[in-house]
Amino acid sequence: MSPYQLEQLDELNLSLFLQNTANKFPTRNAIAFVGEPYITYSEFANKVKTLSFHLQKHGIKYHDKIAVWSDNSPNWIIAYFAIVSLGAVAVPILPDFSATEADNILRHSESKLLFSSPILFRKLYNTKALNDLRVISLVDFSIHHFKENEETKDVSFQKFCTENQSEIANFKLPIVKADDLASIIYTSGTTGTSKGVMLTNRNLVANAIQGYDTFNITEEDRFLSILPMSHTLEFTLGNIFPIMCGASINYIQKPPTAAVLMPALKIVKPTIMLTVPLIMEKIYKSKVRPELTSSPLKKRLYKFGPTRRLFHKIAGKRLMSTFGGALKFYGIGGAKLDKEVEIFLYEAKFPYAIGYGLTETSPLLAGTHPGRGRIGSTGPAVLGVTLKLINQDPTTGEGEVVAYGPNIMKGYYKADETNKLVFTEDGGFKTGDTGTFDKENFLFIKGRIKNMILGPSGENIFPEEIEAAINKSEWVLESLVYEMSGKIVARVELNYDEINRQFQHFKDKASEMEKEVSKILASIRQNVNTEVSKFSRLGDIFEQKAPFVKTPTKKIKRYLYYDTHPSENPVDNSNES
Secondary structure, three states, X not given: OOOOOHHHHHHOOHHHHHHHHHHHOOOOEEEEEOOOOOEEHHHHHHHHHHHHHHHHHOOOOOOOEEEEEOXXXXXXXXXXXXXXXXXXXXXXXXXXXXXXXXXXXXXXXXXXXXXXXXXXXXXXXXXXXXXXXXXXXXXXXXXXXXXXXXXEEOOOHHHHHHHOHHHHHHOOOOOOOOOOEEEEEEOOOOOOOOOEEEEEHHHHHHHHHHHHHHOOOOOOOEEEEXXXXXXXXXXXXXXXXXXXXXXXXXXXXXXXXXXXXXXXXXXXXXXXXXXXXXXXXXXXXXXXXXXXXXXXXXXHHHOOHHHHHHHHHHHHHHXXXXXXXXXXXXXXXXXXXXXXXXXXXXXXXXXXXXXXXXXXXXXXXXXXXXXXXXXXXXXXXXXXXEEEEEOOOOOOOOEEEEEEOOOOOOEXXXXXXHHHHHEOOOOOEEEEEEEEEOOOOOEXXXXXXXXXXXXXXXXXXXXXXXXXXXXXXXXXXXXXXXXXXXXXXXXXXEOHHHHHHHOHHHOOOHHHHHHHHHHHHHHHHXXXXXXXXXXXXXXXXXXXXXXXXXXXXXXXXXXXXXOOOOOOOOOOHHHOO
């Protein structure tokens, strides 16, 4: 049975989630770095209370904005709860943001204080952000003051706690209302425009309850956190959700490369993970598919349905073992999953589930549990959410997805004109995504309206659908489709592991390899053009020799490539620090 119901939202806030769990499961493991001792839920709640007192003593008041800029850590989530428990507003900043972007967010949000790792806040030295700004180190919670390029440090946090022991013991947290603002989250986006999404306690609490209704968890579950906590998918469903239920959360201390992830999986043996499509797509294209098609005989058998499904089942068992052997839920969100990869996961009986949502919706809008999914669908609307289509095409039935529910944002911060555009007259949030529903109300997303190309006769062409056709090729890692000089073109990042494996005899003959690459590109274009509609055919295809520039959630920054010739590799100035 769910710990909470949506009907209780008026009585709940994030602080109560933690307090109630600490009362119910005081000695259970709560949070830790992989391989390090856990902090129990009782210790977690006490650390939050102490840090809240510390913040209040240093002048933080109700509704003040406090930024958090760091990689994932137990202290990150402790800091977040200390902020919202005071009724203040947390402003998470993605760790991949540059110093310039962080400076802009600090200014726009009017943050009075910054929690950060020393490595990141020292990047601000060359900006004006540190003038009169206090920074709390997430290593030891020490306060650093900056004025006219001079840095001073307060008394240690440990000493502060010792000196104020009796006051901390008697400290009472304020009453925080459900509709009080909890977070302003600045989106990374693929369009180059960062907006501050205002999420209330009600929004985030509701989405955790909706997550439980979609897939039940218990205090026995183990989460492995690998996505940035400053992204709503990881924050709400990978942190708030398990805290609500008393489950444990394990954080890795480095980016989730294979060298970091494999040992972590063996140690934690997670039951639940949340990821973006790119991680599983890389595993499938670099490991699984090459092994299943490693000989001419295997290749022929792989094309035969019954044999392919058998191969996938065997590979699925190995994959489960690689992920620790205890996985019950492997959630995928943030972007569309490659169809071929999803077919593999489905036939392998791997416990994957697709979710759909946006930062603006806390994030989950639609989803289902492992075993109930449908290829290409994000599942039905979650508990308490209504999804509708507006401006539908009478022929295809496609329309813009509009969402209603308790998890929909309050609006964008300091953006009244934008808010008027994204909400309908009856309060629905216009997602900017086009989709359709099947007879059982499973949602199928077609693409982003902003990415849509208008065909010569007014046809709606979604680059994502053409990219899906391109990405089926064994030669392709990723692709990007856009319009250039009136025709549809594609940039393709090739899978050189596969190319080198199949053309080993050309490795030392650059000219011969170049000819093969040209043939591969030509064959990809030909195959795609036989699959897509006439008005969606590729006019040209080019090799993308440098990896695509991506957002922290591994989506290609499309805006960097528009109106550029494929021989150019654009510079992402936002990542300069």
